[in-house]
Amino acid sequence: MLLLLLYLTDVLICCQAAVSDLQTDLGSNVIINCDLDEKEVYWILLKTPDPPTLILRSFPAPTPPFYINNTFRKKYSVQFKHRLVINNVTVDELGVYYCMNTRTPPKLSNSTRLYINESTQLTGLTGCHNITATDYTDQTHWLIISIILGLMNGLLIIVVVGLVKVFVVGNRRSAEQSQQLNADLQQMQVTGQHQDQLHYAEVNFSKLRRNIRSSQINSTYAALNLPRS
Structure with a gap:
């Protein structure tokens, strides 16, 4: 059921207008805010044309987040009000980030497109702006x-x-x-x-x-x- 919701939100997030750009450099740390007033949220990474990647589930402090994959512990952490921290950004972390509530129907936050300002910028990893109709x-x-x-x-x-x-x-x-x-x-x-x-x-x-x-x-x-x- 959660996987189906992720695919549905994939279409919704790509079609919505509230997508903000966040430029960064490789190797730097980035903080992305979640504008949902929820007790628990999912943090999701969208890298088209790949399916959405569920990163973690965030709980109210002091409960630690639940990581879907243990390899995400080295890259992602959570601060107050479900803010997502990305450590040592690489090309693998570039894409569109958004948070989603844990209840149904799904409620999505405004998404943030994380990209690097280089001439060799990878097409397809920069979010929904490079996707055609x-x-x-x-x-x-x-x-x-x-x-x-x-x-x-x-x-x-x-x-x-x-x-x-x-x-x-x-x-x-x-x-x-x-x-x-x-x-x-x-x-x-x-x-x-x-x-x-x-x-x-x-x-x-x-x-x-x-x-x-x-x-x-x-x-x-x-x-x-x-x-x-």
């Missing part, structure tokens, strides 16, 4: 294409993750239902076998009792039926 159009087109591709990739990832979750959850539920069904069938079989055994034992027991009673009755009758003389 065609360059703006090409950058805008590429920016729109990048945003669309990013959104499509994000949507594709969401769809793939959703399908994977549905597939995994469905398989788990099917496996659990199959296990539960097998357990229920086994329980029904065991219960049926127990019922059949108990019923069979009850029938045999009743037959046994009738046989015993019949034999007893016949024996008693035979004993009472005396032979006639």
Whole structure:
């Protein structure tokens, strides 16, 4: 999200009119002011046609700044009210500097173009004044294409993750239902076998009792039926 904001601010900063020039010499120290009344700001360097470079995030004193790259510690520091200090300026530090708030929507400060007064001044490192209308159009087109591709990739990832979750959850539920069904069938079989055994034992027991009673009755009758003389 922050990278997308940087690309959007790239177009905004190049098209805005409030760009001040600051001439310096190689090897000198430079201080650039941030005119935003914010508690926290980002300091950004724009060197066309390269994408914006996020330098650091500045906090209220006495909290030290957070450097995006540790190599920036030797070149950049922050003073009161988010003022950016550039130590020992080289060609790599030439470009357009501006600060931006950390909230959305983005709020930009007036930019400062840092350059050196030499006949061998590098074209493309001196900021937005050397960019033609065609360059703006090409950058805008590429920016729109990048945003669309990013959104499509994000949507594709969401769809793939959703399908994977549905597939995994469905398989788990099917496996659990199959296990539960097998357990229920086994329980029904065991219960049926127990019922059949108990019923069979009850029938045999009743037959046994009738046989015993019949034999007893016949024996008693035979004993009472005396032979006639």
